Amino acid sequence: VKGDIIEKNFTPDAGKLKKAVLIYGYPSSIYSILKMKPDFPRYFEQLKAIFTTSEQLQPGVRQAIEKAFNRPVFDIYGANDGGILGCECKVHQGYHFNFNHCYVETIAHTSGMNELLLTNMKSLTQPFIRYKVGDVGSIINTQCGCGSFWPRITELQGRTRDMxxxxxxxxxxxxxxxxxxxxxxxxxxxxxxxxxxxxxxxxxxxxxxxxxxxxxxxxxxxxxxxxxxxxxxxxxxxxxxxxxxxxxxxxxxxx
Ligand SMILES: [Zn+2]
Missing domain, CATH: 3.30.300.30 (ANL, C-terminal domain)
Structure with missing residues (x-):
């Protein structure tokens, strides 16, 4: 689906979707497509997973997407300017991120929550230090249930964009x-x-x-x-x- 407006009766490209292995998109857009076209998952024959990004993934939306496609949803958290890219693993308990690319800290926000501060370690021409990206969340450094010791961001709450x-x-x-x-x-x-x-x-x-x-x-x-x-x-x-x-x-x- 191109652009931001989802036409009510759009026609999926069956030939392309048949071979698609992954879906990548805004959760609200994928959810809207499913609401408008409940048979949409039937176009996919090789789908392995759905990656959602750019907005807060509501639990109900995740469930609906997983159920409709019968495939797992992995949510992605990223901010290019902060040099961060995080993704859920198979246990879905936070977003593992590459700490070689981004140093993440938190500070208390006036709301009582924690606000993320990003220091981009890959921005070699212009230092970008303790960037207030505008998202609330926490950091966990303990081993994840998936076995990985890579740090995780949890409790992200600041990316809701309604339709x-x-x-x-x-x-x-x-x-x-x-x-x-x-x-x-x-x-x-x-x-x-x-x-x-x-x-x-x-x-x-x-x-x-x-x-x-x-x-x-x-x-x-x-x-x-x-x-x-x-x-x-x-x-x-x-x-x-x-x-x-x-x-x-x-x-x-x-x-
Ligand atoms: Zn993990």
């Missing part, structure tokens, strides 16, 4: 907004809240020295191209709220 729903039943993956806002470096942060009537409230915080009003038109134009079926409104981000909502960037109230 945005369209009235016709299709969905948009939250990473779409990353792409839109990434192209406007004047934006510091954003939060997306979809209301029960499908409309979207977009809260924007600009970097210092920039005014949201000056960018509203440009932003509306970019968003309208992607969200042509949905009404949306742009608001300035309310003052920082230190409650646990900090890590929920995208929220949908469509039932």
């Amino acid at each position: 945005i729903y369209l009235p016709d039943g299709s969905t948009i993956h939250g990473s779409l907004f990353n792409k839109i806002f990434y192209s406007l470096p004047e934006i510091e942060s954003y939060r997306i809240i979809q209301q029960a009537d499908y409309s979207i409230h977009i809260f924007i915080r600009m970097n210092e020295g920039y005014k949201l009003n000056d960018y509203s038109l440009k932003l509306k134009d970019k968003l309208a191209k992607q969200l042509n079926m949905l009404n949306f409104e742009i608001f300035p981000m309310p003052p920082f709220d230190s409650s646990n909502s900090k890590f929920k960037i995208i929220e949908s109230h469509v039932v």
Whole structure:
């Protein structure tokens, strides 16, 4: 499936899927495909495992994917800028990571949880030390049930990206907004809240020295191209709220 919008009646390429050994994708996207096309697993004849990445894998979603494909799901945790790539092993108790590439520490976060700090050991041209990647989690250095002594990151909790729903039943993956806002470096942060009537409230915080009003038109134009079926409104981000909502960037109230 290409892009972020999953068409309601997409046609899988049966010839390609027949030979596929692995599936790699966002858990929410794989889950959405299964919801729209419950017979999707039947296209695979040589599938060994499913690798999920980029967002928090909800236990219910993992179960549903494993059950539908009758194959194990291995979740991946990675942050290219931090030089980290971690993956679950067969016992699924954390993410083993390559400590030669990344030195991982934790510090207490105001929420009471631990925040990961990454030091990229492979960034040889520009030191990148104790990078606050924005994810919460813990580190375990004891031997894993799989036999490996490689350290593990556990209790990851900061990567939820909800789906945005369209009235016709299709969905948009939250990473779409990353792409839109990434192209406007004047934006510091954003939060997306979809209301029960499908409309979207977009809260924007600009970097210092920039005014949201000056960018509203440009932003509306970019968003309208992607969200042509949905009404949306742009608001300035309310003052920082230190409650646990900090890590929920995208929220949908469509039932
Ligand atoms: Zn292990």
